[in-house]
Amino acid sequence: MSRFLTIFYRLAYLAVQVIAITFITFVMVRMIPGDPARLSLGPLVSDEAVEAVRDEMRLNEPIISQYLYWAQNALKGDLGQSWVNNSSVTDEMIARIPVTLELIMLAMTVVVLVLVPLAILSAQEGKGLLQRIFRRIAFGYGMLAGALPDFVLGLLLILLFYTHLDWLPGPEGRLSFLDTEPPVVTGFILIDTLLAGDFKAFRSAITHLVMPVFVLAFVYGAPVFKMMRSQMETSLSAEYTTYGRVVGLKPLKVSLRAARAAAAPTIVIAGVIVTFLLGGAVLVESVFNFAGLGQFAVQSIVSADYASIQAFVSFAAVMTVLVYALVDFLHWALDPRVRN
Amino acid sequence: MRIVALMHFVRRLAALAAWQKVFLGLFVVIILLTFFGPQIGPYDPIKADPSNRLAPPTLTHPLGADDNGMDILSRILASPQVDVTIAVLATLISVVIGTPLGLVIAKLERRNSRFARGAADSCMRLLEVLQAFPVFVFAMVLVAIAGGSILNIIAAVAFVNVPIFVRLARSEASSLLGMPFVEAARAIGNNELQINFRHLLPNIIPTITVQISVTIGFAVLLTAGLSFVGAGVKPPTPELGSMIAQGSKYILLGQWWVVVYPAFTLGIIVFTFAVVGDILRDLLRPVTSDRNDIEAALANERTTQQLLSSSYQNSSVSPLLEIRGLSVAPERAHDRRILTGIDFKIHPGERVAIIGESGSGKTMLARSILRILPPGLHITDGKCLFCGRDIAELSDDELRKLRSKKLAAVLPNAKSQLYPLTTVMQSFVAVMQAHERLPYSEARKRCVELLRMVGINDPEERLRAYPHELSGGMAQRICLAIALMYRPRLLICDEPTQGLDVTIQRQVLDTMVAMTHETGSALLIITGDLGIAAHYADRVLVMQNGRFVEENTCADFFAAPQVTYSRLLLQAVKN
Numbered sequence: 007m008s009r010f011l012t013i014f015y016r017l018a019y020l021a022v023q024v025i026a027i028t029f030i031t032f033v034m035v036r037m038i039p040g041d042p043a044r045l046s047l048g049p050l051v052s053d054e055a056v057e058a059v060r061d062e063m064r065l066n067e068p069i070i071s072q073y074l075y076w077a078q079n080a081l082k083g084d085l086g087q088s089w090v091n092n093s094s095v096t097d098e099m100i101a102r103i104p105v106t107l108e109l110i111m112l113a114m115t116v117v118v119l120v121l122v123p124l125a126i127l128s129a130q131e132g133k134g135l136l137q138r139i140f141r142r143i144a145f146g147y148g149m150l151a152g153a154l155p156d157f158v159l160g161l162l163l164i165l166l167f168y169t170h171l172d173w174l175p176g177p178e179g180r181l182s183f184l185d186t187e188p189p190v191v192t193g194f195i196l197i198d199t200l201l202a203g204d205f206k207a208f209r210s211a212i213t214h215l216v217m218p219v220f221v222l223a224f225v226y227g228a229p230v231f232k233m234m235r236s237q238m239e240t241s242l243s244a245e246y247t248t249y250g251r252v253v254g255l256k257p258l259k260v261s262l263r264a265a266r267a268a269a270a271p272t273i274v275i276a277g278v279i280v281t282f283l284l285g286g287a288v289l290v291e292s293v294f295n296f297a298g299l300g301q302f303a304v305q306s307i308v309s310a311d312y313a314s315i316q317a318f319v320s321f322a323a324v325m326t327v328l329v330y331a332l333v334d335f336l337h338w339a340l341d342p343r344v345r346n
Numbered sequence: 347m348r349i350v351a352l353m354h355f356v357r358r359l360a361a362l363a364a365w366q367k368v369f370l371g372l373f374v375v376i377i378l379l380t381f382f383g384p385q386i387g388p389y390d391p392i393k394a395d396p397s398n399r400l401a402p403p404t405l406t407h408p409l410g411a412d413d414n415g416m417d418i419l420s421r422i423l424a425s426p427q428v429d430v431t432i433a434v435l436a437t438l439i440s441v442v443i444g445t446p447l448g449l450v451i452a453k454l455e456r457r458n459s460r461f462a463r464g465a466a467d468s469c470m471r472l473l474e475v476l477q478a479f480p481v482f483v484f485a486m487v488l489v490a491i492a493g494g495s496i497l498n499i500i501a502a503v504a505f506v507n508v509p510i511f512v513r514l515a516r517s518e519a520s521s522l523l524g525m526p527f528v529e530a531a532r533a534i535g536n537n538e539l540q541i542n543f544r545h546l547l548p549n550i551i552p553t554i555t556v557q558i559s560v561t562i563g564f565a566v567l568l569t570a571g572l573s574f575v576g577a578g579v580k581p582p583t584p585e586l587g588s589m590i591a592q593g594s595k596y597i598l599l600g601q602w603w604v605v606v607y608p609a610f611t612l613g614i615i616v617f618t619f620a621v622v623g624d625i626l627r628d629l630l631r632p633v634t635s636d637r638n639d640i641e642a643a644l645a646n647e648r649t650t651q652q653l654l655s656s657s658y659q660n661s662s663v664s665p666l667l668e669i670r671g672l673s674v675a676p677e678r679a680h681d682r683r684i685l686t687g688i689d690f691k692i693h694p695g696e697r698v699a700i701i702g703e704s705g706s707g708k709t710m711l712a713r714s715i716l717r718i719l720p721p722g723l724h725i726t727d728g729k730c731l732f733c734g735r736d737i738a739e740l741s742d743d744e745l746r747k748l749r750s751k752k753l754a755a756v757l758p759n760a761k762s763q764l765y766p767l768t769t770v771m772q773s774f775v776a777v778m779q780a781h782e783r784l785p786y787s788e789a790r791k792r793c794v795e796l797l798r799m800v801g802i803n804d805p806e807e808r809l810r811a812y813p814h815e816l817s818g819g820m821a822q823r824i825c826l827a828i829a830l831m832y833r834p835r836l837l838i839c840d841e842p843t844q845g846l847d848v849t850i851q852r853q854v855l856d857t858m859v860a861m862t863h864e865t866g867s868a869l870l871i872i873t874g875d876l877g878i879a880a881h882y883a884d885r886v887l888v889m890q891n892g893r894f895v896e897e898n899t900c901a902d903f904f905a906a907p908q909v910t911y912s913r914l915l916l917q918a919v920k921n
Contacts, residue, residue: 026475037491131721155567155616157574158590158609165597165606176598248718249763253828254749255780257742263765263776270767285480289571293594303483304575307490315490319483326478341767342812 013335020331027323028080032073035316041065042312046089076316086313088306095317098302103321104193105180105298106291110283112215113222117276121223121231126265129238144235151228156286160221160293167217175214177294185210218294226279226286233275237268270341277333281326358629369621376615379426380434384584387420391584400601410603412592414582418603422611424584429615432496432579433565436503437558444508445554448515449546453538455516456523470516473509481506485568486577499578503565514557518550552630556623563619570612586612664734665691666836666868667715672728674707674714674892680726684710685892688728692836697862697869699883699900701876701915707892708872709758712840715870716755717745733835750777754834754867756858758841760821764813770824771809777828796827801857819850826858833865840872855882876919880904888912 043059064072079086085095128144130137154162168176175182180195188195188202196215199208241247241264250260288300295301299318306314337344362370384391395415403410409418447469454466476484488502522528523546531545570587572578579585581592586608593604672688675681685707692698700708713719715730717737730737732753737745757763764773774793778784790809797805800823813821822842829837842858843851859882862869871883879886879900886903888896890911898908907913 023475023478027478030475031479034487034491038487039491039493149617154613155570157571158612161590161594161597161605161609165602169598169600169602243721245757245759245762246765249757250765250776251718251746252716252749252755252757253777253780254746254751255776256746259776259780263767267765267767281478281480285482288480288482288486289574292575303486304577307486308576310490315487319479319487322480322483323478326480330478343766343814 012338016331016334020327023327024324027327028077028320029073031316031319031323032076033069035312035319036069036072038310038312038315040310042089045310046092080320085317088311088314090306090309090311090314095313098314099299099317099321101190101193102297102299102302105195105296106284106287106300108194108196109215109218109222109287109290109296109298110280112219113226113283114276114280116219116223117227117230117279121227122234122272125231125234126238126261126268129235129242130261131242144231148228148232151224151231154225156221156225157289157293159225160217160290163217163221164293174216175210178214179295179297180214181207181210182214214294218290218296221290221293222283222286226283230272230276230279234268234272237271238264241265241267266340270337273336273340274333277329280329281322284322284325355629362625362628366621366625369618370625372614372618373622376426376430376618379423380430381427383427384424387417387423389417389420391416391420391424392582394582400596400604402601403603409607412589412604413596416582418589418607421584421589422586422607425586425589425608425611426615428496428579428583428585429566429569429587429612430562432500432503432569433562436500436565436569437507437561439500439504440507440511440561441554441558443504444511445515445550447508448512448517449519449542449550451512452516452519452523455520469512473512477509482568482571485572486575489572489577494578494580496579499569499572502572503568506568507561507565510557510561511554514553515550518553519546522546522549552626555630556627559619559623559626563616563623566612566619567616586615665731666694666696666733667692667870668729668731669711669715670729670731672711672714672730673726674710674719674723675726676722677724678722683726683892684723685714688894690887690894690897692868692870694835695866695868696885697859697871697883698885698887699871699873699879700887700889701873701879702889703915704874706889708874708889709840710892711889712755712838712870712872715838716753747781750829750834751781751832752835753838754829754832754836755838755840756822756825756829756842758844760825761813761816761818763825764816764821766813768812769809770811770813770816773813773824774809774828774831777831781832792831796831797824799830799861800824800827801853802827819846819854822846822850822854823857826854826861830861830865830867834867836870837862837867838870838872841874842871843873843875843878851878858882876915888915 041056041060043056043063043065047056047059060066064075067075076086083096085099087093088095088098124140124144124147127137128140130140164177167174181187185207186204188198188204188207191198191201195211196208199205199211242261244264244267246267247260247264250263255263284299287298288303290296291298291300292304299321302314303318303322305311306318379386393416395411398407398411398415398417400413401407401411401415407417407419409422411417412421451466451469454462457463485502485506488505489498492498492501528541528545531541536544569578570585570590573580573585573587574591576588576591579588581588589608590605590612593601593608596602596604668691669688672685673683674685675683688711690698700711702708710719710723714725715732715737719725725738732748740748764770765776768776771790771793774796775786775789778789778792793809794805797808802808802820802823808816808820808824816824826842837858839858843854846854855878859869861867869882871878873879883900886896886898886900887894888898888903888907888909888911895909896903896907896912903912904916907916
C-alpha cells in the first residue's frame, strides 16, 4: 500500500512541476521585447486595429488570466498561432516532435548497446590483451568525448565523410532531394519508409541518420559511459562480488550482478542526459538541417515567435520532468534500498 | 602548515604525467591570449579585405582567410578575449551567487524551525524546476528576452550555471556540518559567522575550484553554441562559435580551413579547462599518508621472533587442508611480506582457530586459501593443498565447482556480503543454480529447511526480505545457511561474529558448531576473540605479523601458553 502512496505522491509532485514550469515559461516568453499584436499585423496597420487584436489575444489582461487561457487551450490541444507564418503551432509541433525524438531515441540506443557494454568490459580486472585493448579504447573515448563540442564534431564528420570521402550524404535533412517522402503515419522516418514499402528511401534515411546519431551518442553518451564504468569498478570490487565467487557463482552471473548494481545509479545520469539531448538536438539539427524541434526553437527565438517559443520550451521542460519521474520509478524498480 | 601544504602541492605538480603538464602549459597560453591575443596576430582581426576572400592557407595567411578576407590566424588568436572572458566572468558570477546561497540552504536545513526548513526545501524545489529547462534553450530564451549584447550573454550563461554551484555548495556544506570539527568549533565558542568563514569555506574551496574550471569550459561551449545558432555574439567580432557558423557554408565546397581551425581551437579550449579541472582535483586532494608508508612502517615493526616448533602433531590420517610454507606479498614489493612461511594442517572434522591481533594476517591467510586475495597481493611461495590438490593450480571452473560443495566460507559483515538488490531467496537460488538444476518449488522447500536449520523461525518471511532489511545476526545466519547448503568438507569462518552483540554471537556460534558437527565439516575459525577460540576450537594457532608463533591444543594453550606474545594476548583479555 505504501508503495502506491509513494507513486501517487511522485505523480502529484510531477503535476505541480508541470504547472510551475509552464507558468515560468509563460512569464519568460512575455518578457521578450516586442508587441505580439503589432508584430503579427506589421508596422502599417493603425493603432486601433492593433489594440483590437491585443484584446482578442487577451494581452491586456493580467498575466495569470493570460496563462490560464493558454493552459486551457493547451489542454484542448491548441497551442496557438505562429505570427511568423500564421500556421497552427500544434500542427508544427506534431510534425517536428517525431524528428527529434527519433534522433534522441536512436542516440540513446547506441549509448545503451555500444557504450554501456564497452564500459562494462573496460571495467573488468585482468591483464589479458583484450582487457588492455578495451581499457585503451575507454581511455581514448573519455579524453575525446570531453574535447569535441557536438556541432564541431558534426561539421568535422561532414567534412570528412561527405566532402572528402563522399561515403555518407551531406547535411540535407532526413532524405535527399531525389527520395520521395513517405506518407506521414508515425512521423518517424525509419518506420514510415518501411510502412510505405520504400526500401530505397529507408536505406537513404539510415545513411542520413548515421552522422547526427553518432554525434549525439558520442558527445552525450560520455557521462553515461563514465558513470557506468566507475560504478562497475565499484561493484566489481564490492564485497558481494567476492562473496559471489566464494559461493561458486558462474563468472557470467557474477558480472551480471555487478552490472545490475552499477546500472541503478547510471540510469539517473542517463535520464539527465536524455534531457540534455533535447538541448543538444538544437545544435545538431542545425548542423544537419533536420527539420526537428531544435531548428524550430532556433527559428522561433530568432524571430520572437511567442506561441512557438512557449510551445517548445514547455514541451522540453515537461519532457524533462517526465523523464525524471520515469527515472525515479526505474530506480525504485531496480534498487530495493530506495523504495521507502 | 601552509609551507607543508605548498610543498605537497609542488611535489604533486612535479609528479604529473607529461600530457597533463602539456595541458597546464596550454592553460597558461590560453590565459595569456585572453589578455594579449588581439595584439599578437599579424593582421587586424576585424579588418575585411575582399581581395583575400576565402584565401587558402599560405605563407601570408598561415591559416587562410574567411569569406570577408579576414585573417583566420589573427581572429583565432583574438577569440579567447571574447570567449574565455565571457565564460570566466559568467562562471565567477554563478559562483558568487550560487555558493553563498548553497551555504545558506544547507544551514537552514539544519535549523530546528519548521519555517527555515520549509524555506530551504522550497528553494531546492524551485531549483529543480529551473533545471528542468534544457540549459541551451534556456540560455537562448534569456538572450532573446534581454537582447544579444555581450553583457546579456554573460548574464544568461551565468544564470543557467547558478544551480550547479548552489547544489554543490549545499551538498558539501551539509556533509561538513555533520562533521565533529564543526561541533567542536561551536563548542569552544566560535560564532556562526566564524564557523562559516574559518571552517566551512576553506573546506569547500577545493571542490568549488575544480567545478569552476569545468564550468568555464562548459560556458565557453555554451557561448560558442549560442553564437553558432545566431543567438549570441554577432560577427565580425572574433568569436569561435560565430566563426564556425560562418564557415559551415563553405565546408561542402571543400573550403575547410574556415571551419576546421576555429573548431579545433574551440575543442582545445574546452578540453584544456576540463583537464585542468581534473588536475586541480588531484592537486587539491587532502594530504593523507600513502599506503606504502603504512606498509613500510609495519614492516619495520615486525619482529623476527623465533618460530617455536609446534608441540601438536596429528599423524596418520591424510589432511583435508595442508598449507606448506605459504608466503604472500605485494606484487610490486616481494620483500614486504604479509604472510611468511605458514605451515599447518586441518584434518576432516577438526575445529581449528587462528587467533591474533588485527593486522596480523589472519584474514589474508583465509583469503589465500579461498583464492580471493585482493588485487595487488599474490602468493610468492608455498602451497595450499585442499583434498590433496593445490588450490592455486585448479582451473577457474574446477575451483568454482568445489566452492560451496566442498569448500565454503562465512565472511565478516554478512550484510554487505549478500547481494543488495535481490531477496534472500534469490541469493539462495543463485547458489543452487550455479551447482545444479532444480525446479523452483524444490529450491524453495530447501531454502525453508536450511533457514530452520540455522534457527530462523519465520523462514518464509525472511526469504522475501532484502539484505538491508535484515539485522546483522539474521544476515549472518543466512550466510551460514548458504555455506552449509551442500555439507562442505571445510568451512572457513572469518570473524564470524563481527558486529554482532554478545548474546547473538553465542547463538550464531552454537548453531555453527552444532551444524558442522552434524554435517561432519571441518571448521577453520579466524577470530580476534580468544573466548571464541577457547569455547569452540580443538586446536589454536597464534599469528603475529604474518607468522605463526604458536600451535597448541586448545586446553594447553589456555593453561600454559608457550610464547610471550600468547601470554600477552591472554593477559590483555584478562585485564
